[in-house]
Amino acid sequence: MANAKGSRRRFGSVRQLKSGSWQARYREPSTGLLRSADQTYRTKRDAEVALTQIEADISRGQWSDPDTGSVSFGEYADAWLRDRKLAERTRERNEAVIRLHIKPTFGASTLADITTVRVRTWRGQLLAAGVGEPTVVKAYQLLRAMLNTAVDDELIRRNPCRVKGADRYDVPERPVLDVAQVLALAEAVDARHRVLVLLAAFTTLRFGELASLRRRDIDVAGRVVVVRRAQAEMQDGKLFDKAPKSAAGLRPVAFPEEIAADVEAHLVAYAGAGQDGHVFLGPQGGRLRRSNFRDDWIKACKKAGVGTGVHFHDLRHTGNTLIAAGASTRELMTRMGHSTPRAALIYQHMTSDRDRALADRLGSMIRQSQADQGS
Numbered sequence: 001m002a003n004a005k006g007s008r009r010r011f012g013s014v015r016q017l018k019s020g021s022w023q024a025r026y027r028e029p030s031t032g033l034l035r036s037a038d039q040t041y042r043t044k045r046d047a048e049v050a051l052t053q054i055e056a057d058i059s060r061g062q063w064s065d066p067d068t069g070s071v072s073f074g075e076y077a078d079a080w081l082r083d084r085k086l087a088e089r090t091r092e093r094n095e096a097v098i099r100l101h102i103k104p105t106f107g108a109s110t111l112a113d114i115t116t117v118r119v120r121t122w123r124g125q126l127l128a129a130g131v132g133e134p135t136v137v138k139a140y141q142l143l144r145a146m147l148n149t150a151v152d153d154e155l156i157r158r159n160p161c162r163v164k165g166a167d168r169y170d171v172p173e174r175p176v177l178d179v180a181q182v183l184a185l186a187e188a189v190d191a192r193h194r195v196l197v198l199l200a201a202f203t204t205l206r207f208g209e210l211a212s213l214r215r216r217d218i219d220v221a222g223r224v225v226v227v228r229r230a231q232a233e234m235q236d237g238k239l240f241d242k243a244p245k246s247a248a249g250l251r252p253v254a255f256p257e258e259i260a261a262d263v264e265a266h267l268v269a270y271a272g273a274g275q276d277g278h279v280f281l282g283p284q285g286g287r288l289r290r291s292n293f294r295d296d297w298i299k300a301c302k303k304a305g306v307g308t309g310v311h312f313h314d315l316r317h318t319g320n321t322l323i324a325a326g327a328s329t330r331e332l333m334t335r336m337g338h339s340t341p342r343a344a345l346i347y348q349h350m351t352s353d354r355d356r357a358l359a360d361r362l363g364s365m366i367r368q369s370q371a372d373q374g375s
Helices: 044-059 066-070 073-083 088-106 116-128 133-152 179-188 191-202 207-211 257-269 291-304 313-324 329-336 343-349 352-374
Strands: 002-008 013-017 022-027 034-036 224-227 230-233 239-242 251-254
Touching (some): 013 044, 073 133, 088 116, 088 133, 088 230, 088 239, 116 133, 179 191, 179 291, 179 352, 191 257, 191 291, 207 230, 251 352, 313 352
Antiparallel strands (some): 002 013, 013 022, 022 034, 224 251, 230 239
């Protein structure tokens, strides 16, 4: 392989190969094994400069095995996702994003092949292909997280996901309804969904939280709904209840006295049997799903004249906006079930009397709206 030409140095050595190119060799810092640089050089001087750079990297603790970057990204991504502790629905969503939007570009590459230029180009191509910006942001965040782990595993030296602003997007402003529009929607929707609309707006519970409510979770006399779980749906249609992500999600939420009679009437007419019966059921008596509620919602929006661009989740946004002026940030975050590093303490220290006062404020808005309509 090599002729007799060589050069001994304090660190490593260089030698000329039969091809005429020069090879740099050194001992790995971790094993002491002799290895060659990952490329050959045109001149002896170039090989010596490369050895000097390798020696400097080792002395600074920045040397990494050049072969580690040859790990298949596709295999690494599979192992990365498999080793994550994730909720079932979150795992399914992440797997879909990786399969549909990351692997088609990077699956056959090695970790070392992924550069910032390739990441920037990939992101631009997804947006140009019409993939929604939230999905592109999610894909970028997942890719960056995987490559952060690869850096920790010392498989690559630095993360190539360095595209400024690629990890976030501006959420479009959602519509805010007034109380009269909420009441109009409650009148326009199918009778079995009337209280679903009222509670969504005046307790700001999410659809999944409402769909998982049982009779024992509602205290009509005390005007309190207790959120203990949230319903989630897999892509194959499987439904399951999941625990809140944090203590902030497990919470009592007061509702206005003005809708207490509606809640009580709903429990009599439409809720499942027994204390563990679901409060809200689908049209055929099964579990409430977004799919078996969507058509009724669209028809109600048209009938109430609020427009087809209003989403059910906008009721939550509406309720939070209505009470925001009369609530502290701490009270509002607790009522919404938002999670922060202090979410558990916030939940434990908020008093039910104060939350009922917020609900009473919503009640006064309902009375005013009803009075305006009656005049």
